[in-house]
């Protein structure tokens with residue numbers, strides 16, 4: 173750390189110490205249970221104990237949780253931090269330039285933290301700037317959420333959103349793309365197996381061959397990175413699953429036999445349901461052909477999602493926050509409420525946004541649960557989210573590594 177970084181850390185960084193939340197109802201997100209009347213002690217960023225009548229070190233911040241509910245900090249696995257969620261995020265990004273886009277990304281991450289999203293996986297940024305945003309928080313330059321950056325989206329010529337892409341054709345270039353993005357500091361690989369709704373390309377056909385997809389997946393796995401793929405429509409999703417890709421992003425139009433295969437392999441579905449509904453209702457705000465494509469996706473999506481729930485496919489939460497016309501970051505409440513409205517129970521929806529999402533990041537032993545030894549990332553809300561997921565809008569406190577996040581107090 174250099175001198176200016178150290179100075180900024182003193183001003184904006186984590187204030188080490190202890191936190192005691194007294195007598196709160198804690199959500200056991202893995203079991204779907206509520207444990208009433210517990211105290212939660214966090215020391216130097218880590219949950220030290222969860223139990224009755226804990227005593228706090230003298231300097232601890234003591235917060236009453238009486239009548240309130242505590243759950244682990246929320247995790248959104250599909251965000252575009254540099255995008256603002258306005259009608260034309262790509263145009264805004266182009267006008268802003270890269271440096272400002274990165275600053276906007278950091279601001280969007282902080283705004284997300286204030287609404288209880290303590291960990292974000294960025295799935296597409298120009299010049300891999302999400303890597304730099306993540307580093308600014310990790311190094312203590314700014315106080316913010318944990319950002320898990322995937323860098324640019326690996327895609328072929330004629331692919332989906334090349335403005336935030338790494339264009340690679342053929343097995344050799346695809347392998348080079350994985351190595352380059354890893355070298356830049358990404359913690360995983362994002363690729364696109366098909367076209368998308370927001371863009372001029374067709375959504376249907378796979379844009380990569382099976383050999384290209386498999387080369388990306390194999391090379392990433394060899395380097396101990398997981399692969400997320402943007403995939404819509406039966407053909408591209410089937411090939412992606414067979415190629416061994418770890419998470420299917422969006423996934424609308426997955427046939428039942430492919431859902432069964434996902435369950436067998438442990439391939440995770442990250443549905444991003446709310447964003448396509450929003451795009452499908454954006455007549456006059458985004459180009460008509462994009463609206464038409466989004467309507468088709470939204471119609472496929474519900475069947476896929478309910479099929480995945482019925483088949484027991486692992487599901488984790490991602491929102492596509494920052495996408496056109498989706499509104500300011502974060503978008504987690506919209507997604508959770510959409511999942512529940514379509515038929516998922518509140519307990520499963522919250523597991524998707526906490527412990528299931530932590531597993532996707534390979535952080536299932538450090539985040540996504542309120543347990544001794546886990547990071548002290550927590551949200552305190554008024555109302556039981558297992559009874560009404562919209563209770564997550566009633567935030568009383570957010571803690572990042574046991575530090576009280578400003579904004580509600």
Ligand SMILES: [Zn+2]
Nearest residue numbers: 250252295492
């Ligand atoms: Zn996306």
